[in-house]
Amino acid sequence: MTSLLAEAPARARSTAQRPNGPVVLYIEDHPVNVLVMEALLLHRPKLRLVVATTGEEGLQAARVERPDLLLLDYHLPDCNGSDLLAELRRLDGLADTPAVVVSATDASGATGPDGFLEFWPKPLDVRGTLHAIDRLIDDHTHVGADRTLTIAGSIQ
Template sequence: MTTSPSTEKPAVARLQGSVLYIEDEPVSFAVVEALLSSHPDVRLIRAQTGDEGVSRARSERPDAILLDMHLPDISGIEVVRRLSEDIAAGAFRVILLTADKLNIDVLKAMSLGAFEYLVKPVNHEALEASLARALAAKARKRL
């Protein structure tokens, strides 16, 4: 018996946890919000500036942070720098979202503790996979 290759997408692990998205562009936020709407166990929190994002990260203690590198008040690098102690302690994983290809700013943020980076426009599967890795690492830390 001959079978044809499956055209179905591989199943992504069930995502659950809280995710803070630090993003000033409403359209970019709406895209990620729509992508995550198929994951009812994910609570999406929004911050529109870097300062607000740092504050919400400390008060909300999300499991993961999605971080735009270009914010209206401070850079994504500065956000990572301000949260570096929390990142080092394993409080959350930071995933950079940037319209830029790999550049010095992304490298600096990665050296300060950012977990991964994705290039916008974000691919649905790539975002799910990155969040699955980040949230799984956080869940393992809780055990």
């Protein structure tokens, strides 16, 4: 059986065509974890998920997309999440973008004033993850008056 991600080009890809909604950039190299996040965000149709599988792809996607939320795996093939976050913070407009480390290994030490806002352990808790995404996107998009969005909906 061929993985859906194995057929995707080796560059950042958008999983939906929602040009006007907030963008979630998920930098994750494991195809199953990407599929889980794609399934989760089906419950948030106003959000657009952009996926990158390496740190370099993530940087390129962040330059183009200017995401509203950063979700980073801590152990990527070409870097670790903390180093990548430092690079992302140097990009124009991303200094204050909420960032979360999503990892199967304990990366809770990566949270703090110079790091990630939160640590989400894998496997993800569906309801908790969706509520956290809503909260982080809502907080970030209300910072600028021209980027206001109310996210509604819940898992049925």
